[in-house]
Amino acid sequence: MLPSSDQNEILKRRTFAIISHPDAGKTTLTEKLLLYGGAIHVAGAVKSNKIRKTATSDWMEIEKQRGISVATSVMGFDYAGHHINILDTPGHQDFAEDTFRTLTAVDSAIVVIDSAKGVETQTRRLMEVCRMRKTPVMVFMNKMDREGKDPFDLMDEAEKELGIHCTPVTWANGQGLKFESVFALDNRPAELSEKLQEDLEMIDGVYPEFDKEAYLRGDLAPVFFGSAYKTIGVQELLDFLVENAPSPLPVTAEERIVEPMEDKFTAFCFKIHANMDPNHRSCIAFFKICSGKFLRNTYYYHVRKDQQMRFAAPTCFMAQKKETVDEAFAGDVVGLPDTGNFKIGDTLTAGEKLHFKGLPSFSPEMFKYIDNADPMRQKQLEKGINQLMDEGVAQLFVSQLNGRKIIGTVGQLQFEVIQYRLEHEYQAKCRWQPLQMYKACWIESDDDAELDTFKKRKAQYMATDKEGRDVFMADSAYVLSMAQQDYKHITFHFTSEF
Numbered sequence: 131m132l133p134s135s136d137q138n139e140i141l142k143r144r145t146f147a148i149i150s151h152p153d154a155g156k157t158t159l160t161e162k163l164l165l166y167g168g169a170i171h172v173a174g175a176v177k178s179n180k181i182r183k184t185a186t187s188d189w190m191e192i193e194k195q196r197g198i199s200v201a202t203s204v205m206g207f208d209y210a211g212h213h214i215n216i217l218d219t220p221g222h223q224d225f226a227e228d229t230f231r232t233l234t235a236v237d238s239a240i241v242v243i244d245s246a247k248g249v250e251t252q253t254r255r256l257m258e259v260c261r262m263r264k265t266p267v268m269v270f271m272n273k274m275d276r277e278g279k280d281p282f283d284l285m286d287e288a289e290k291e292l293g294i295h296c297t298p299v300t301w302a303n304g305q306g307l308k309f310e311s312v313f314a315l316d317n318r319p320a321e322l323s324e325k326l327q328e329d330l331e332m333i334d335g336v337y338p339e340f341d342k343e344a345y346l347r348g349d350l351a352p353v354f355f356g357s358a359y360k361t362i363g364v365q366e367l368l369d370f371l372v373e374n375a376p377s378p379l380p381v382t383a384e385e386r387i388v389e390p391m392e393d394k395f396t397a398f399c400f401k402i403h404a405n406m407d408p409n410h411r412s413c414i415a416f417f418k419i420c421s422g423k424f425l426r427n428t429y430y431y432h433v434r435k436d437q438q439m440r441f442a443a444p445t446c447f448m449a450q451k452k453e454t455v456d457e458a459f460a461g462d463v464v465g466l467p468d469t470g471n472f473k474i475g476d477t478l479t480a481g482e483k484l485h486f487k488g489l490p491s492f493s494p495e496m497f498k499y500i501d502n503a504d505p506m507r508q509k510q511l512e513k514g515i516n517q518l519m520d521e522g523v524a525q526l527f528v529s530q531l532n533g534r535k536i537i538g539t540v541g542q543l544q545f546e547v548i549q550y551r552l553e554h555e556y557q558a559k560c561r562w563q564p565l566q567m568y569k570a571c572w573i574e575s576d577d578d579a580e581l582d583t584f585k586k587r588k589a590q591y592m593a594t595d596k597e598g599r600d601v602f603m604a605d606s607a608y609v610l611s612m613a614q615q616d617y618k619h620i621t622f623h624f625t626s627e628f
């Protein structure tokens with residue numbers, strides 16, 4: 131076990147992500163939290179991180195933003211005796227996969243809902259990931275200063291659409307133009323309007339009291355009302371979070387469960403941010419520390435490479451500044467400068483052969499053949515594709531029929547990202563060929579004979595992923611459901627982690 135001073139450091143940590151549909155107010159809320167932490171001093175400082183969602187395929191704009199966004203990848207600050215790490219998630223839906231992976235590195239999440247719009251698609255999808263991982267969530271009903279849906283309807287909608295029980299912790303005094311303040315339900319104002327009186331009777335009759343255990347299990351979401359823009363209801367959320375959100379939780383590795391208080395350091399890579407300086411192909415690999423303490427200039431074991439490595443310039447992210455750190459604790463994220471040694475899912479330890487689980491690849495939704503458009507640069511193209519895949523930009527499959535490379539993504543934008551980066555970082559040119567495909571799924575069976583028959587019959591639809599696993603590329607929903615019907619002993623997985 132770690133010495134108690136180090137254990138205290140870990141207990142002080144609150145590492146979470148803010149998730150929402152674009153425009154619900156995630157950036158504004160993040161900024162207000164940073165203001166409370168004294169991490170920034172003016173509103174507007176976080177804005178520059180934002181990938182403008184209006185420009186759905188304005189890739190140049192995104193490239194510009196990417197340089198800035200590394201600074202806001204993790205926002206650390208101290209507040210009320212605690213150390214807060216907010217992990218940023220990209221707002222653009224074409225980068226949903228990045229967000230999914232970031233969610234594997236947090237101990238809890240805040241879901242921001244626009245009170246005029248209610249629960250929107252992106253929030254629903256992200257919440258599915260939280261549910262899958264049983265991540266404790268808090269809900270912030272934002273924009274109460276606008277005319278919006280009735281608070282009770284909003285909570286009904288959240289329960290139904292997000293599949294989680296809700297209970298309010300604060301309540302709004304008015305809504306729209308009449309919105310003035312919020313109050314904690316366990317500290318009600320003495321003077322109440324008739325409307326508020328009715329609301330409170332209803333709340334007392336319908337909603338359970340906040341149950342911390344149920345929240346920590348991921349069964350119950352405490353709900354807050356407010357306006358990030360007007361800074362109303364934000365401090366209540368932050369104070370409650372510091373008090374109730376979990377400190378770093380145990381993490382499941384293939385071999386065993388790793389406890390944060392173990393004295394030996396372990397961490398996994400959940401994100402790689404490439405090419406901050408276009409003149410050097412440098413990356414930062416983001417590692418979430420799962421246990422113990424990380425020290426600068428100390429040798430750690432890179433499990434996949436079976437190699438000892440040490441880091442002279444690890445960074446942490448205080449406020450919006452990247453700073454070199456000498457030590458970091460379970461719950462923190464350290465950025466390690468990388469020249470191609472790491473890929474997503476890599477594990478670093480103090481010597482133990484550990485493999486962290488739970489970094490799934492999701493079945494992509496768009497597919498294209500990728501071909502070389504410059505015969506002189508074949509090697510560079512291969513290298514570029516491999517490194518971009520290691521970074522998690524998209525997924526690569528190789529057709530078992532003809533050996534052609536297929537790139538699978540969750541959004542159109544990734545194809546542009548890949549093409550642009552291949553050209554600018556690897557001086558390689560690619561060409562896309564359309565491929566009509568519905569889904570890629572990983573197949574598995576105890577019945578070897580049936581699996582063999584399936585692979586032979588479906589040879590033209592079989593591909594191999596980067597780990598060498600068999601993937602069935604169904605070209606339509608119908609074909610997939612027929613295959614599921616005809617081959618009862620085969621399981622079709624829609625994430626690579628099973």
Ligand code: G4P
Nearest residue numbers: 150151152153154155156157158221272273357358359360
């Ligand atoms: P996002 O990161 O989730 O995409 O949302 P963001 O914070 O950028 O907020 C989206 C828009 O909603 C912004 O307006 C922001 O000012 C506004 N907003 C956020 N919180 C509130 C709130 O509590 N009340 C009201 N009325 N508006 C809110 P914008 O016009 O797109 O940008 P800006 O010109 O204000 O910067």
